[in-house]
Amino acid sequence: MSALAPPLIAWYRENARDLPWRRDGFGAWGILVSEFMLQQTPVARVIPHLEAWLSRWPDAAALAAAAPGDAVAQWANLGYPRRALWLHRAAVQVRDRHDGVVPRDVDALLALSGIGDYTARAVAVFAYGDRHPVVDTNTRRVLARVLEGRAQPGPPAKEDLVRMEGVLPEDRADAAIVNAAAMELGATVCTARSPRCDACPLAEICRWRAEGFPASPDLRRRQARYEGSDRHARGAVLGILRGAAPDDVDLAALLAEWPDARQRDRAIDSLVADGLVEVVADRARLPR
DNA sequence: GAACCGTGGCG
DNA sequence: TCGCCAAGGTT
Numbered sequence: 001m002s003a004l005a006p007p008l009i010a011w012y013r014e015n016a017r018d019l020p021w022r023r024d025g026f027g028a029w030g031i032l033v034s035e036f037m038l039q040q041t042p043v044a045r046v047i048p049h050l051e052a053w054l055s056r057w058p059d060a061a062a063l064a065a066a067a068p069g070d071a072v073a074q075w076a077n078l079g080y081p082r083r084a085l086w087l088h089r090a091a092v093q094v095r096d097r098h099d100g101v102v103p104r105d106v107d108a109l110l111a112l113s114g115i116g117d118y119t120a121r122a123v124a125v126f127a128y129g130d131r132h133p134v135v136d137t138n139t140r141r142v143l144a145r146v147l148e149g150r151a152q153p154g155p156p157a158k159e160d161l162v163r164m165e166g167v168l169p170e171d172r173a174d175a176a177i178v179n180a181a182a183m184e185l186g187a188t189v190c191t192a193r194s195p196r197c198d199a200c201p202l203a204e205i206c207r208w209r210a211e212g213f214p215a216s217p218d219l220r221r222r223q224a225r226y227e228g229s230d231r232h233a234r235g236a237v238l239g240i241l242r243g244a245a246p247d248d249v250d251l252a253a254l255l256a257e258w259p260d261a262r263q264r265d266r267a268i269d270s271l272v273a274d275g276l277v278e279v280v281a282d283r284a285r286l287p288r
Numbered sequence: 289g290a291a292c293c294g295t296g297g298c299g
Numbered sequence: 300t301c302g303c304c305a306a307g308g309t310t
Contacts (some may be wrong), residue, residue, distance in 0.1 A: 039308070
């Protein structure tokens with residue numbers, strides 16, 4: 001067993017946050033929905049939306065029976081609304097391919113819309129207790145620091161899964177805890193900006209700390225400015241349509257005051273191309 | 289592999 | 300104020 005596993009397991013048992021999707025019996029569907037919502041959206045903002053979502057659509061078949069636009073509207077301001085559409089498509093696929101039961105097999109999960117390496121393994125591990133490496137941005141940062149002595153991880157790579165596999169204990173239940181613990185440690189202690197090494201169970205074996213916290217060359221690309229961007233225009237258009245749903249909106253009135261008409265039209269076109277918006281005659285609406 | 293895709297909180 | 304960051308995935 002890796003030297004990381006025992007202290008991670010002990011620390012997690014004492015310090016894990018009490019999050020809804022960690023409660024016994026939360027269910028594979030709830031965990032799947034939570035993982036979709038947690039893709040790039042902070043935990044605190046997800047929790048109330050998750051509970052509302054599951055109250056409305058308690059299983060995959062329920063969501064699959066709804067209109068995709070209902071999912072987009074219910075998604076509200078969680079961001080990246082394509083995820084709502086993908087989650088709806090995944091629900092339809094679960095209904096049609098798996099009799100409404102969220103699959104357990106990683107390849108079957110990977111074949112669902114909006115599910116990649118992280119989400120597929122997270123569901124298999126946290127919903128079903130199977131043994132796979134689960135690697136998110138927190139885990140990558142923890143491993144980069146502890147094992148490589150780097151302040152920040154490199155870009156995501158398949159190699160990350162191999163590295164995490166090398167950290168996991170053989171026992172499935174222990175492996176699941178180590179996966180969760182690495183994520184939890186990165187989220188609450190080994191954070192990106194101001195790590196609290198005094199509270200870290202891996203401090204004594206951390207290479208980054210041993211080497212004096214060297215700054216690593218920062219290869220991360222800067223996030224593009226949001227104000228005035230195409231994403232901003234898309235967000236504004238969709239926000240209006242969410243507010244009007246289930247009614248439609250006159251296309252000419254839609255975002256009439258947006259400063260750049262070319263950009264506004266490009267936003268609408270791209271939303272239509274993504275399936276997030278429908279235009280019928282001279283009116284726009286969320287998809288039915 | 290790079291570019292693109294929302295939204296809000298925090299230092 | 301402003302840049303960084305957040306349980307990623309698709310094209």
